[in-house]
Amino acid sequence: MPYEPPPELAALSLDEVARLVAARKLPPVDQWSPAETGDSEMRIAADGRWFHQGGEIRRPAMVRAFASLLTCDADGQHWLVTPVQKLSIEVEDAAFIAIDVKREGGTLAFRLNTDDLVIAGPDHPITAEGDTETPALYVAVRHGTRARLNRSTYAQLAEIALESDDLSVTSNGARFALVPA
Known part of the structure; x- marks a missing residue:
């Protein structure tokens, strides 16, 4: 099923924004406690571009999928979390x-x-x-x-x-x- 981005923000009412936020099904990463940890070999540059092993991830759908798995702990370390793995990810400024x-x-x-x-x-x-x-x-x-x-x-x-x-x-x-x- 192809990804359909939301309409431009200016075209949405606040009620429509709230409905879209509520309808977004995100993984329950805050409920997962995987035992296996490691390094994702990924980096989010200060300009928002994502990289893996030095090469830019150019597929927006991949970036959106990875972004839905992001957490940041109290020490400022960002993680990609799945039910079985917790992988560190370097973030230059903000995710x-x-x-x-x-x-x-x-x-x-x-x-x-x-x-x-x-x-x-x-x-x-x-x-x-x-x-x-x-x-x-x-x-x-x-x-x-x-x-x-x-x-x-x-x-x-x-x-x-x-x-x-x-x-x-x-x-x-x-x-x-x-x-x-």
């Missing part, structure tokens, strides 16, 4: 890239480079890192992973933040500062 944002009411929805949709809020906070000269914005995705906002998405969010007095945004009742602490 995902947020490529678009849409605001509807008091809620922000992000589209990722893997076509995943994330609604920011208490369970998916937006964080600012770096310093005031070179900040980086991230949104939590799932299982400890996060997405870095690309330049255009950062600019979109900055426009929204300029409407407030403190350069922050609100989503699902939570307030997020866009200036690193």
Whole structure:
């Protein structure tokens, strides 16, 4: 069955985004505790490209499949988890890239480079890192992973933040500062 990406984020209502998020069937990686560990020989570059043994993985369906198996532990180590194996994966910055944002009411929805949709809020906070000269914005995705906002998405969010007095945004009742602490 061919993959059908979701419509453009701007064309979706927040209710449609929420339905698509709820309908996505992801593997229960947080429930798996495989005994076998190893190295996947994979790397996710800072620009979101995936590599295996030095060669780029060019099939989007493969990237989406691997991305659905990602976790990140408390030490910042990323893992590809299956019921029988837990394989380390090198991540240069963030496992995902947020490529678009849409605001509807008091809620922000992000589209990722893997076509995943994330609604920011208490369970998916937006964080600012770096310093005031070179900040980086991230949104939590799932299982400890996060997405870095690309330049255009950062600019979109900055426009929204300029409407407030403190350069922050609100989503699902939570307030997020866009200036690193």
